[in-house]
Amino acid sequence: MSRPTPLLLSLALAAVVIPAAAIRSQAGQAPSSPAHSGHTAAAPASSSTQRLPLGVQGASVIAVPPGATETSAGMTLRNPGKTPVVLTAARSSAAGHVMLMTTRRDAQGRVGMSGVKSLTVPAGGQLVLKPGGDHLMLMDLKRPLRLGERVPLVLVARDGRTLSVSATVRLP
Ligand SMILES: [Cu+2]
Structure with a gap:
Protein backbone atom coordinates (compact mmCIF):
# COMPACT_ATOMS: atom_id res chain seq x y z
CA MET A 1 0.00 0.00 0.00
CA SER A 2 1.28 3.47 -0.88
CA ARG A 3 0.76 6.41 1.46
CA PRO A 4 -1.88 8.98 0.37
CA THR A 5 -0.54 11.64 -1.99
CA PRO A 6 -0.85 15.26 -0.79
CA LEU A 7 -3.69 15.77 -3.28
CA LEU A 8 -5.70 12.85 -1.97
CA LEU A 9 -5.02 13.91 1.57
CA SER A 10 -6.31 17.44 0.96
CA LEU A 11 -9.43 16.06 -0.75
CA ALA A 12 -10.04 13.86 2.25
CA LEU A 13 -9.68 16.88 4.58
CA ALA A 14 -12.02 18.94 2.43
CA ALA A 15 -14.64 16.21 2.63
CA VAL A 16 -14.47 16.39 6.42
CA VAL A 17 -14.33 20.19 6.70
CA ILE A 18 -17.23 21.05 4.41
CA PRO A 19 -19.94 19.06 6.22
CA ALA A 20 -18.66 20.43 9.55
CA ALA A 21 -18.99 23.99 8.26
CA ALA A 22 -22.47 23.26 6.94
CA ILE A 23 -23.53 21.92 10.33
CA ARG A 24 -22.13 25.00 12.07
CA SER A 25 -23.99 27.40 9.81
CA GLN A 26 -27.25 25.50 10.34
CA ALA A 27 -26.73 25.64 14.08
CA GLY A 28 -26.04 29.37 13.83
CA GLN A 29 -29.31 30.02 12.03
CA ALA A 30 -31.41 27.80 14.25
CA PRO A 31 -31.97 30.18 17.21
CA SER A 32 -33.48 32.95 15.04
CA SER A 33 -36.04 30.69 13.35
CA PRO A 34 -38.41 30.14 16.31
CA ALA A 35 -38.45 33.88 17.06
CA HIS A 36 -39.72 34.67 13.57
CA SER A 37 -42.17 31.80 13.24
CA GLY A 38 -44.94 33.64 15.05
CA HIS A 39 -44.50 36.88 13.13
CA THR A 40 -44.27 35.73 9.54
CA ALA A 41 -46.61 38.44 8.26
CA ALA A 42 -44.86 41.30 10.07
CA ALA A 43 -41.29 40.34 9.20
CA PRO A 44 -41.04 41.75 5.63
CA ALA A 45 -42.39 45.19 6.64
CA SER A 46 -40.14 45.58 9.68
CA SER A 47 -37.00 44.50 7.85
CA SER A 48 -36.84 47.73 5.81
CA THR A 49 -36.28 50.00 8.84
CA GLN A 50 -34.61 48.95 12.05
CA ARG A 51 -36.46 49.63 15.25
CA LEU A 52 -34.85 52.03 17.72
CA PRO A 53 -33.97 50.23 20.97
CA LEU A 54 -35.62 52.75 23.30
CU1 LIG B 1 -43.35 73.74 20.91
Missing part, protein backbone atom coordinates in the same frame (compact mmCIF):
# COMPACT_ATOMS: atom_id res chain seq x y z
CA GLY A 55 -38.05 52.30 26.15
CA VAL A 56 -41.06 54.64 26.12
CA GLN A 57 -43.15 55.77 29.08
CA GLY A 58 -46.06 58.17 29.44
CA ALA A 59 -46.40 59.15 25.80
CA SER A 60 -49.04 61.85 25.62
CA VAL A 61 -50.38 64.65 23.46
CA ILE A 62 -51.85 67.75 25.08
CA ALA A 63 -55.54 68.28 24.29
CA VAL A 64 -56.30 71.60 22.57
CA PRO A 65 -59.60 73.38 21.81
CA PRO A 66 -61.32 72.67 18.48
CA GLY A 67 -59.78 74.84 15.80
CA ALA A 68 -56.30 74.82 17.34
CA THR A 69 -53.74 73.91 14.72
CA GLU A 70 -50.87 72.76 16.90
CA THR A 71 -50.12 71.05 20.17
CA SER A 72 -47.21 69.50 22.01
CA ALA A 73 -46.39 65.87 22.75
CA GLY A 74 -44.20 64.37 25.43
CA MET A 75 -42.86 61.10 26.78
CA THR A 76 -39.88 59.70 28.62
CA LEU A 77 -37.41 57.84 26.41
CA ARG A 78 -34.91 55.46 27.99
CA ASN A 79 -31.80 54.30 26.18
CA PRO A 80 -30.36 51.09 27.66
CA GLY A 81 -27.64 51.01 24.98
CA LYS A 82 -24.01 52.10 25.05
CA THR A 83 -24.35 54.72 22.31
CA PRO A 84 -26.48 57.89 22.32
CA VAL A 85 -29.60 57.89 20.15
CA VAL A 86 -29.89 61.13 18.18
CA LEU A 87 -33.45 61.87 17.11
CA THR A 88 -33.63 64.13 14.08
CA ALA A 89 -37.29 63.97 13.08
CA ALA A 90 -40.73 62.80 14.02
CA ARG A 91 -44.00 62.42 12.18
CA SER A 92 -47.65 61.68 12.86
CA SER A 93 -50.61 60.87 10.67
CA ALA A 94 -52.58 63.42 12.75
CA ALA A 95 -50.29 66.34 11.88
CA GLY A 96 -48.98 68.01 8.74
CA HIS A 97 -45.55 67.89 10.26
CA VAL A 98 -43.87 67.41 13.62
CA MET A 99 -41.09 69.61 14.98
CA LEU A 100 -38.44 68.80 17.55
CA MET A 101 -38.47 71.71 20.01
CA THR A 102 -36.73 72.95 23.07
CA THR A 103 -37.80 75.57 25.61
CA ARG A 104 -35.33 78.30 26.51
CA ARG A 105 -35.26 81.44 28.61
CA ASP A 106 -33.73 84.40 26.79
CA ALA A 107 -31.54 87.21 28.22
CA GLN A 108 -34.67 89.19 29.15
CA GLY A 109 -36.07 86.23 31.06
CA ARG A 110 -38.72 85.47 28.48
CA VAL A 111 -39.47 81.81 27.95
CA GLY A 112 -39.91 80.62 24.40
CA MET A 113 -39.88 77.49 22.29
CA SER A 114 -37.61 77.03 19.34
CA GLY A 115 -37.13 74.29 16.80
CA VAL A 116 -33.97 72.19 17.05
CA LYS A 117 -32.31 69.89 14.54
CA SER A 118 -31.92 67.04 17.00
CA LEU A 119 -32.71 65.77 20.47
CA THR A 120 -30.43 63.18 22.05
CA VAL A 121 -31.25 60.27 24.33
CA PRO A 122 -27.96 59.72 26.18
CA ALA A 123 -26.36 56.27 26.39
CA GLY A 124 -27.64 54.52 29.48
CA GLY A 125 -29.85 57.50 30.26
CA GLN A 126 -33.12 59.14 29.42
CA LEU A 127 -34.63 62.08 27.61
CA VAL A 128 -37.76 63.62 29.09
CA LEU A 129 -39.98 65.27 26.51
CA LYS A 130 -42.65 67.53 28.03
CA PRO A 131 -44.34 70.90 27.57
CA GLY A 132 -42.04 73.55 29.02
CA GLY A 133 -38.95 71.49 28.22
CA ASP A 134 -37.74 69.54 25.23
CA HIS A 135 -40.82 68.34 23.38
CA LEU A 136 -42.39 67.40 20.10
CA MET A 137 -44.72 69.87 18.40
CA LEU A 138 -47.53 68.57 16.24
CA MET A 139 -48.05 71.25 13.60
CA ASP A 140 -50.95 71.70 11.15
CA LEU A 141 -53.26 69.30 12.96
CA LYS A 142 -55.38 67.50 10.39
CA ARG A 143 -58.36 66.94 12.68
CA PRO A 144 -59.57 67.67 16.22
CA LEU A 145 -58.03 65.34 18.80
CA ARG A 146 -60.42 63.69 21.24
CA LEU A 147 -59.49 63.39 24.89
CA GLY A 148 -58.24 59.87 25.57
CA GLU A 149 -57.69 58.91 21.96
CA ARG A 150 -54.34 57.47 20.91
CA VAL A 151 -52.29 59.36 18.38
CA PRO A 152 -49.61 57.50 16.41
CA LEU A 153 -46.14 59.06 16.40
CA VAL A 154 -42.99 57.88 14.67
CA LEU A 155 -39.61 58.95 16.02
CA VAL A 156 -36.77 58.97 13.50
CA ALA A 157 -33.09 58.78 14.43
CA ARG A 158 -30.15 60.20 12.48
CA ASP A 159 -29.18 56.70 11.34
CA GLY A 160 -32.64 56.08 9.90
CA ARG A 161 -33.92 53.78 12.61
CA THR A 162 -37.46 54.51 13.75
CA LEU A 163 -39.76 53.89 16.69
CA SER A 164 -43.55 53.88 16.55
CA VAL A 165 -45.21 55.31 19.65
CA SER A 166 -48.87 55.55 20.59
CA ALA A 167 -49.53 58.75 22.57
CA THR A 168 -52.70 59.36 24.57
CA VAL A 169 -54.46 62.73 24.32
CA ARG A 170 -54.67 64.23 27.82
CA LEU A 171 -55.53 67.50 29.54
CA PRO A 172 -52.65 69.97 30.04
